[in-house]
Amino acid sequence: MSAIVEKKQAEGLASPGWAARLPLAGKVGLGLVIFWIATAIAGPWLAPYDPGAFAHQDVFAGFGAAHWLGSDYLGRDVLSRVLSGARYSVGLAAAAAIAASCTGTGLALIAALAPRWLDELLSRFIDTLISIPSKIFALVLVAAVGSSLLLLFLIAAFIYIPGAYRIARSQAVNLAQMDYVQVARTRGEKAAYIAIREILPNMLHPMLADFGLRFVFIVLLLSGLSFLGLGVQPPDADLGSLVRENISGLGEGAPAILVPALAIATLTVGVNLLIDALPRRRGSKEG
Amino acid sequence: MAAPPTSRESGNAFLLILLAKRVASGLLTLFLVSLVVFIISGLLPGDAAQEMLGQSATPEAVAALRQQMGLDQPAAVRFLRWLAGLLGGDPGFSLVANMPVADIIASRLPNSLILAALSTLVAVPLALTIGITSAMRQGGRLDRALNTTTLAMVALPEFLIATIAVLIFAVELRWLPSIALVPAQGGFLDLLRALAMPILSLSIIVVAQMARMTRAAIIAQLGLPYVEMARLKGVSPARLVLVHVLPNAIAPIVNAMALSLSYLLGGAVIVETIFNYPGLASLMVNAVTSRDMPLLQACAMIFCCAYLSLVLIADTVAILANPRLRNR
Numbered sequence: 023m024s025a026i027v028e029k030k031q032a033e034g035l036a037s038p039g040w041a042a043r044l045p046l047a048g049k050v051g052l053g054l055v056i057f058w059i060a061t062a063i064a065g066p067w068l069a070p071y072d073p074g075a076f077a078h079q080d081v082f083a084g085f086g087a088a089h090w091l092g093s094d095y096l097g098r099d100v101l102s103r104v105l106s107g108a109r110y111s112v113g114l115a116a117a118a119a120i121a122a123s124c125t126g127t128g129l130a131l132i133a134a135l136a137p138r139w140l141d142e143l144l145s146r147f148i149d150t151l152i153s154i155p156s157k158i159f160a161l162v163l164v165a166a167v168g169s170s171l172l173l174l175f176l177i178a179a180f181i182y183i184p185g186a187y188r189i190a191r192s193q194a195v196n197l198a199q200m201d202y203v204q205v206a207r208t209r210g211e212k213a214a215y216i217a218i219r220e221i222l223p224n225m226l227h228p229m230l231a232d233f234g235l236r237f238v239f240i241v242l243l244l245s246g247l248s249f250l251g252l253g254v255q256p257p258d259a260d261l262g263s264l265v266r267e268n269i270s271g272l273g274e275g276a277p278a279i280l281v282p283a284l285a286i287a288t289l290t291v292g293v294n295l296l297i298d299a300l301p302r303r304r305g306s307k308e309g
Numbered sequence: 310m311a312a313p314p315t316s317r318e319s320g321n322a323f324l325l326i327l328l329a330k331r332v333a334s335g336l337l338t339l340f341l342v343s344l345v346v347f348i349i350s351g352l353l354p355g356d357a358a359q360e361m362l363g364q365s366a367t368p369e370a371v372a373a374l375r376q377q378m379g380l381d382q383p384a385a386v387r388f389l390r391w392l393a394g395l396l397g398g399d400p401g402f403s404l405v406a407n408m409p410v411a412d413i414i415a416s417r418l419p420n421s422l423i424l425a426a427l428s429t430l431v432a433v434p435l436a437l438t439i440g441i442t443s444a445m446r447q448g449g450r451l452d453r454a455l456n457t458t459t460l461a462m463v464a465l466p467e468f469l470i471a472t473i474a475v476l477i478f479a480v481e482l483r484w485l486p487s488i489a490l491v492p493a494q495g496g497f498l499d500l501l502r503a504l505a506m507p508i509l510s511l512s513i514i515v516v517a518q519m520a521r522m523t524r525a526a527i528i529a530q531l532g533l534p535y536v537e538m539a540r541l542k543g544v545s546p547a548r549l550v551l552v553h554v555l556p557n558a559i560a561p562i563v564n565a566m567a568l569s570l571s572y573l574l575g576g577a578v579i580v581e582t583i584f585n586y587p588g589l590a591s592l593m594v595n596a597v598t599s600r601d602m603p604l605l606q607a608c609a610m611i612f613c614c615a616y617l618s619l620v621l622i623a624d625t626v627a628i629l630a631n632p633r634l635r636n637r
Contacts, residue, residue: 047457047460146341147341149338150338150341150342150345151345153338153339153342153613153616153617153620154342154345154346154609154613154616155571155574155575155612155613155616156575157574157575157578157579158574158575158578158593158608158609158612158613161578161593161594161597161605161609162346162349162350162605162606162609163349164597165350165596165597165600165602165605166349166350166351166352167352238464242464242466242467245466245468246466246467246468246575246578246579249466249468249579249582250578250579250582250594250597251598252594252597252598262466262468265468265472269583272472272475272476272480273480274480275476275480275481279472280472280476283466283468283469283472284469286466286469287464287465287466287469290464290465290466291461291464291465293464294460294461294463294464295457295460295461298460
């Protein structure tokens with residue numbers, strides 16, 4: 023029954039007209055998401071100046087014809103730096119969100135099919151990790167291991183595995199009780215087959231929505247860390263680092279500080295609007 | 310389970326047992342959290358004795374200091390000693406600041422508590438108003454506008470909110486100072502003026518989440534038969550929500566408040582830093598930069614403790630507000 027509902031929904035999402043049927047807020051969200059993915063991929067080639075070059079004789083210049091978004095605290099071109107920085111913010115967060123969602127889903131499938139004691143042990147461990155507020159956890163991890171790009175990816179993924187696991191486990195445990203899973207069991211299928219062919223396809227849709235939320239959390243976490251000077255380290259710079267390095271321009275209201283902050287906001291708000299507008303599972307209450 | 314208790318006393322006893330279980334489970338989690346924090350902060354090799362004496366110290370001197378500091382003990386012993394210290398109010402000695410961690414924290418904790426308390430005072434009534442108004446006009450233009458606004462605000466980075474607040478109130482209007490120094494003397498009004506912007510930023514960060522969850526909690530009630538009954542009876546919409554629905558939605562609402570307030574902890578990290586506010590969160594950020602592990606561990610445990618207390622409060626209210634549990 024629920025498999026049929028899910029299937030219909032999957033078709034709904036795969037058919038070409040789904041984007042056109044989104045409410046206005048969802049369309050805006052979709053547009054922002056596409057824009058930022060394109061920027062993350064093509065940004066460095068679109069940048070009019072070398073992001074490290076001192077292209078402007080003034081610091082904290084305002085909007086202008088030669089430098090659309092002005093210059094930063096060293097006279098570098100803000101547009102070029104935002105275009106190059108988006109790659110770190112979007113790429114790192116997407117990679118970490120994929121890692122967190124996949125690991126969480128994998129652990130949840132194991133928990134749903136494994137013996138009771140393993141499920142309880144795993145869930146207790148996850149409950150512990152989830153009780154550490156994410157920013158606090160990130161600060162402890164950064165202090166302990168440092169903050170290279172690889173470590174930031176691992177830290178962000180690790181912090182958001184518990185959340186993904188919780189959502190995935192509640193789905194997987196319910197699905198494991200379904201008749202068709204019982205049938206597969208009676209048929210003598212192996213646990214791996216049941217997990218991947220019977221359960222996983224039916225939890226894909228909620229996990230995709232959860233992936234989007236996790237991506238937003240990770241973008242905010244990583245840019246927050248960079249803003250504190252604990253994230254992406256110079257000479258690399260993500261959007262959070264750009265806000266930090268230009269904080270002295272706040273008094274002048276320089277575009278150099280506002281633009282990267284607004285860039286992060288349009289990215290995260292866009293994803294949120296899109297997820298909220300996606301057709302959701304019937305019977306879901308959260309508005 | 311034992312025979313079903315019928316009298317009111319046994320119902321209360323049942324409640325107490327239920328609450329005691331929650332408290333015990335919370336304490337167990339807190340213990341496990343402290344274990345995780347301890348293990349993680351010991352991940353990298355190198356220890357405090359070596360760092361204190363520098364690279365040029367003789368191995369004998371380092372070994373002597375290690376013994377004096379108890380670093381030569383096995384990890385389990387050090388963990389238990391640290392935990393006992395935390396419980397006894399002595400979370401160790403900060404080598405960076407060269408003073409006991411307890412003293413450093415004692416000078417910062419009240420500032421953070423004031424900020425959190427004032428932000429809560431602003432955020433909770435605001436969120437309740439938005440959530441209830443939105444739920445009463447469910448599907449209407451106002452509801453949809455509020456819904457999209459709060460949805461967007463949930464995803465805003467904290468530093469954008471703080472930055473915009475500074476631009477508007479400190480740079481353009483020049484109403485408020487852009488740095489929040491707690492005035493040494495002066496009345497409550499001076500304090501409010503100094504803290505206005507951090508409070509504003511923190512409140513905006515938590516209000517959106519809180520309002521959304523309040524709205525969801527009330528809307529979940531609005532679909533129930535007793536609401537329809539009251540409506541058919543001719544109860545006015547305001548009375549319906551305030552007198553009939555609100556008491557029933559109190560548990561999910563308090564839950565929403567507690568969970569959203571835990572966002573204050575994360576938000577405070579950014580907001581205290583941006584406004585140079587001498588609170589616990591900015592202290593923790595400094596501890597990360599100076600790799601002051603004892604201080605960092607203590608701060609992390611305070612934040613985790615605060616989070617778990619909020620969750621426990623939410624659970625307790627949910628249990629107390631459920632008459633089915635009370636009169637079992």
